[in-house]
Amino acid sequence: IQHDSFDYDTMTFVGNMSDGHPLYINSRFYNSDLKIVTGFIEPHFFAGFSGGPKAILPGLCDINTIMHNHNAERIASDKATWAITEGNPVWENIREGARLVNPDFLINVALNTEDKISAVFAGSWEDTHRKGYLFVKQHAMQKVTQPYDIVITTNSGYPLDMNLYQAVKGMSTAAQIVKDGGTIIIAAECSEGIPYGSHYHQILKRATTPSELFDLISKNTETEPEQWQVQIQTRIQKRADVYLYSNLSDKEVEEAMLKPCHGIEKLLKEKGGIVAVLPKGPQTIPYIERD
Structure with a gap:
């Protein structure tokens, strides 16, 4: 089955969420005698963790619910970030949707840096996923004691760095430990461009500075696809x-309101300061240990 979030004829209304939003779920799944969700668990840059209830929302729900979950107000929360569940409005909305559906069983895996299975979690969906993400948090998060002047990161190479849209995850990884006023350098090939003509690309054209565009999105009452990125x-x-070392032209990089980087070593010499390097990008999430 290939779920189509736009096709309401293939979905069933399962109830209203606590804020009154109606939730629709793929009918063949919802009406099944045994509902099993699968997936893999990794830190997620605004939903806390992948896996678990994300198989339901956004995996099997309607497009309006996806947009509702990804709205500017939720994304703006400082809790809507890597490895945070409780208090994260994106995560809590996802969990609420999954509770309305209440799948019977969950099978999730954790992967290592070679994309091989390092652990398997199976059982009741909510408790089992919690055990899984606590395991992943222990193994995929790395604490540091201070912020850095410069953070060099990637988006874990191809295919994860095939376009600039995906590379935002690598930027977000570096942002966890960069100083205010510091520098992020991300190396991402972007072999497929921005991608051009995407919603992300079109939204980037609406302002001339990051602050102006951020304010425009923050005021949106209607969520557009990819505005969260x-x-x-x-x-x-x-x-x-934020400097981008990629195959994009300087013009393309600057149109995305980023700064082109032609040589990382040269840029490091120009900038100076304490440097952190995240060679695997979002496969290992750093965080600052607070007192």
């Missing part, structure tokens, strides 16, 4: 300079 990117750019 621009919201996160521009929020990062309000705190730090």
Whole structure:
């Protein structure tokens, strides 16, 4: 079955969420005698973790619910970030949707840096996913004791760095430990461009500065596809300079309101300061240990 979130004829209304929003779920799944969800667990840059209830929302729900979940107000929360569940409005909305559906069983896996299975979690969906993400948090998060002047990151190479849209995840990884006013350098090939003509690309054209675009999105009452990616990117750019080392032309990079980097070593010499390097990008999430 290939779920189509736009095709309401293939979905069933399962109830209203606590804010009154109606939830529709793929009918063949919802009406099944045994509902099993699968997936893999990794830190997610605004939903806390993947896997678990994300198989339901956004995996099997309607497009309006996806947009509702990804709205500017939720994304703006400082809790809507890597490895946070409780208090994260994106995560809590996802969990609420899954509770309305209440799948019977969950099978999730954790992967290592070679994309091989490192752990398997199976059982009741909510408790089992919690055990899984606590395991992943222990193994995929790395604490540091201070913020850095410069953070060099990637988006874990191809295919994860095939376009700039995906590379925002790598920027978000670096943003966890960069100083205010610092520098992020992300190496991402972007072999498929921005991608051109995408919603992300079109939204990037609506302003001339990150702050202006961030403010425009923050005022949106209607959620557009991919606006969350621009919201996160521009929020990062309000705190730090972001340089992109890629196959994109300088014009393309600058149109995305980023700064082109022609040589990382040269840029490091120009900038100076304490440097952190995240060679695997979002496969290992750093965080600052607070007192």
